[in-house]
Amino acid sequence: MEIVIYVVLASFTLSACSERINYTGYAVKRITPKTESQLAALKQLENIGALFWKEPSARGRPADVLLPPNLQGEMVNILKAMGSTVENLIENIQVLIDNEESAAKRTGQFGWTAYSSFEEINAFLLEQHEKHPNYTRLFSIGKSFEGRDLLVFKISRGSKPKKSIWLDANIHAREWITSAVATFTINELLNGERTGWTRDFDWYILSILNPDGFVYTKTNNRLWRKTRSTGLRCIGADANRNFGFHWMESGSSNNPCSETYGGKSAFSELETQALRDYIPSISKHLVGYISLHSYSQLILLPYGHSNKHIPQYDTYMDLGHRIAQATATRYQTMYTTGNIVDLLYAASGGSMDWVKGTHNINLTLTFELRDTGRYGFLLPPTEIIPTAEEFLDGLEVIVQSLRDGIITPDFKEH
Incomplete structure (x- = not known):
């Protein structure tokens, strides 16, 4: 998990430094925690660079999370392994922009x-x-x-x-x-x-x-x-x-x-x-x-x-x-x-x-x-x-x- 945390933080920090951010491949996932431990883990994602479009707040209540392309597979697999439900909302937000x-x-x-x-x-x-x-x-x-x-x-x-x-x-x-x-x-x-x-x-x-x-x-x-x-x-x-x-x-x-x-x-x-x-x-x-x-x-x-x-x-x-x-x-x-x-x-x-x-x-x-x-x-x-x-x-x-x-x-x- 420490390696994942480092990579997430580095990815978002580099994006924030660019003159005009290009969001090609960035996706929005809807993640629904089922337990208090899943909710606590979900809330920690912001500390390692994830961007919440809809903040996590309670068991059974979905949160919408923006993830860069190089982390979507790894992060989603971790969340699914913990038991959270993960739904794809937007596959590539740059298309909408x-x-x-x-x-x-x-x-x-x-x-x-x-x-x-x-x-x-x-x-x-x-x-x-x-x-x-x-x-x-x-x-x-x-x-x-x-x-x-x-x-x-x-x-x-x-x-x-x-x-x-x-x-x-x-x-x-x-x-x-x-x-x-x-x-x-x-x-x-x-x-x-x-x-x-x-x-x-x-x-x-x-x-x-x-x-x-x-x-x-x-x-x-x-x-x-x-x-x-x-x-x-x-x-x-x-x-x-x-x-x-x-x-x-x-x-x-x-x-x-x-x-x-x-x-x-x-x-x-x-x-x-x-x-x-x-x-x-x-x-x-x-x-x-x-x-x-x-x-x-x-x-x-x-x-x-x-x-x-x-x-x-x-x-x-x-x-x-x-x-x-x-x-x-x-x-x-x-x-x-x-x-x-x-x-x-x-x-x-x-x-x-x-x-x-x-x-x-x-x-x-x-x-x-x-x-x-x-x-x-x-x-x-x-x-x-x-x-x-x-x-x-x-x-x-x-x-x-x-x-x-x-x-x-x-x-x-x-």
């Missing part, structure tokens, strides 16, 4: 038939603001580590403040589908069939919360997850483990090289500081907070540090089930609702938990968008519009519930 790039080159402009660049998304936001100057604002709530603006697009009809809904995306850099859905939502609120939603609510949409990481996925490493802040050993932190609510309690790593590294301290990242400093200014009117992630097709409720259920849990679960029913209507895409820990794994320090626990916002949800693992983070561009449409079908249930007052304020927990 190449398909994304080909679609972008064919399109050559902003839209939802290909994934857009940081510059194209910002140009779209500016264009929409200039097209609708009387009831939109485009403003920065702060700078990223590398100096990029965190641009919020606000839609507000009328002179008086209304109840507000916040939507953010791409806190994890590689989750491209999230910013595509965010911009699609902006377009629908301004130019599509959902303009009526802006009469009852003000909307704040932050399409790219982690711009440095997002740009890095375009130029160097398609599967980068974290921010790009400098560290002594490794780059970046997991921004969705960096918020100051039960920070670093569970499901976060103190290893700076881990993909779930919670940072040097709570709010160590400029990107999370920007939300920390801006959200209080609108919290008086904020009734809904939605964070977009991928993948798994889940509607997640707080909290990530504990499986203790929030007040009015049954009401929120009922709402989640109705959202899931709505998202399934158009394309029969099935979403599952529940507490983060119950459905995935412990993950303290998340943005949703901080908004709920610190500011007591009525409704806080995380959407894990398509799919369930066939493509994972490399969802084909052909699925952008269907994913966005079904998300909006679910969002309609949220809007109507907030209109009707079904979700009411509850007490603040610490």
Whole structure:
């Protein structure tokens, strides 16, 4: 086993040093541990270089693991010998990456038939603001580590403040589908069939919360997850483990090289500081907070540090089930609702938990968008519009519930 550990670590370290990582032959395996000892062994794979797309969390619950070509046979044989179930999800992820790039080159402009660049998304936001100057604002709530603006697009009809809904995306850099859905939502609120939603609510949409990481996925490493802040050993932190609510309690790593590294301290990242400093200014009117992630097709409720259920849990679960029913209507895409820990794994320090626990916002949800693992983070561009449409079908249930007052304020927990 010591030889295997050395080879795994060397392989991933060399890949991380290249200018632009080529993932030819890299495969994603779904591994399901059946015993506690198998689970413990699976969790150790990250320490020797494996990259988890879906983290191991419990017996009988699968984890998705990215492995380089020279280790797949040996590693899989070891895991099978231990008794874990191993399933092939993606044989060669570079094929999917190449398909994304080909679609972008064919399109050559902003839209939802290909994934857009940081510059194209910002140009779209500016264009929409200039097209609708009387009831939109485009403003920065702060700078990223590398100096990029965190641009919020606000839609507000009328002179008086209304109840507000916040939507953010791409806190994890590689989750491209999230910013595509965010911009699609902006377009629908301004130019599509959902303009009526802006009469009852003000909307704040932050399409790219982690711009440095997002740009890095375009130029160097398609599967980068974290921010790009400098560290002594490794780059970046997991921004969705960096918020100051039960920070670093569970499901976060103190290893700076881990993909779930919670940072040097709570709010160590400029990107999370920007939300920390801006959200209080609108919290008086904020009734809904939605964070977009991928993948798994889940509607997640707080909290990530504990499986203790929030007040009015049954009401929120009922709402989640109705959202899931709505998202399934158009394309029969099935979403599952529940507490983060119950459905995935412990993950303290998340943005949703901080908004709920610190500011007591009525409704806080995380959407894990398509799919369930066939493509994972490399969802084909052909699925952008269907994913966005079904998300909006679910969002309609949220809007109507907030209109009707079904979700009411509850007490603040610490």
